[in-house]
Amino acid sequence: MGLAVMVLGLVVFFGVHLVTTQRGFRARLIASYGEAGYKIGYSVLSAIGLVLIVWGFGHYRATGWIDVWHPPTAMRHIALLLMLFAVIMVVASYIRGRIYTTLKHPMLAGVKLWAVAHLLANGDLGSIILFGSFLAWAVVDRISLKTRSDSGAPPIPVGGVRNDVIAVVVGLVVYAGLVLVFHPYVIGVPVIGV
Numbered sequence: 355m356g357l358a359v360m361v362l363g364l365v366v367f368f369g370v371h372l373v374t375t376q377r378g379f380r381a382r383l384i385a386s387y388g389e390a391g392y393k394i395g396y397s398v399l400s401a402i403g404l405v406l407i408v409w410g411f412g413h414y415r416a417t418g419w420i421d422v423w424h425p426p427t428a429m430r431h432i433a434l435l436l437m438l439f440a441v442i443m444v445v446a447s448y449i450r451g452r453i454y455t456t457l458k459h460p461m462l463a464g465v466k467l468w469a470v471a472h473l474l475a476n477g478d479l480g481s482i483i484l485f486g487s488f489l490a491w492a493v494v495d496r497i498s499l500k501t502r503s504d505s506g507a508p509p510i511p512v513g514g515v516r517n518d519v520i521a522v523v524v525g526l527v528v529y530a531g532l533v534l535v536f537h538p539y540v541i542g543v544p545v546i547g548v
Contacts, residue, residue, distance in 0.1 A: 356413030357420075357480055363406025364487045370399045371491060375498035407484070414480040415542075423477035434533070434545060436471035440464045441532065442525030449524060450510055451517030459499060465492040 373380055373396070384392045443464030446453035457463050469489035472481060538544040 356410045356416070356418055357483070358410070360407050360410025360414060360480065360484065363403045363408075363410055364484070365403075366399060367403025367407060368487065368491050370396055370403060372494070375495055375502070377502055411480055411484055418480075420479040421477060422479050422482060425475055425477045429474040430545065433471040433475035436467050436474075437532070438525075438529050440467035440471060441529040442522055443467065445525040445528060446518070446521040448510065449517050449521040450512040451514055451521060453518050453521060454512055459496060462492045462496045462499075465489075466496075 373383070380392075383395075387395065441464065443453070443457065443460040446457070447459070447461035447464070454460055466489055469485040469492065472485040473489070476482070476485070533545055
């Protein structure tokens with residue numbers, strides 16, 4: 355049951371997120387419901403999808419784990435390293451400097467790297483579906499950006515190397531929090547010392 359709920363959550367979450375790639379359809383929704391109505395609907399449906407994903411995956415992990423393959427221990431170490439860069443990329447999408455201008459879409463690059471890292475370290479069916487879905491969405495969204503007239507990113511000023519240094523420092527702090535607190539105590543899966 356948990357796996358089915360997670361898949362339903364993924365369909366809702368990514369269904370809503372894929373609307374943004376369809377600019378004509380998105381414009382019609384905004385014309386029908388207004389900017390505020392569109393944003394509220396988008397946020398509510400995204401939140402519902404996310405709750406279903408988290409609950410479904412947690413239930414799956416507790417009751418219906420299905421191994422597909424057993425990654426070598428080295429994959430966990432590689433995943434930890436990749437996650438450092440993924441977190442910095444995501445932070446750089448908000449603290450914009452040369453990392454942002456080089457990658458163009460560091461948020462999507464960070465999500466792709468996050469998904470790949472987790473696919474390398476996890477060989478169970480639920481993880482493959484979960485992280486594979488995020489990877490597929492990030493690839494589709496990045497491809498759609500090449501055909502869209504807008505960047506899809508909020509208007510945040512782009513700075514220089516100073517912003518990159520700040521993004522790296524903030525990324526390191528966030529990464530430490532994810533590794534030392536979030537993953538072991540919230541997710542229930544320690545990633546170091548195993």
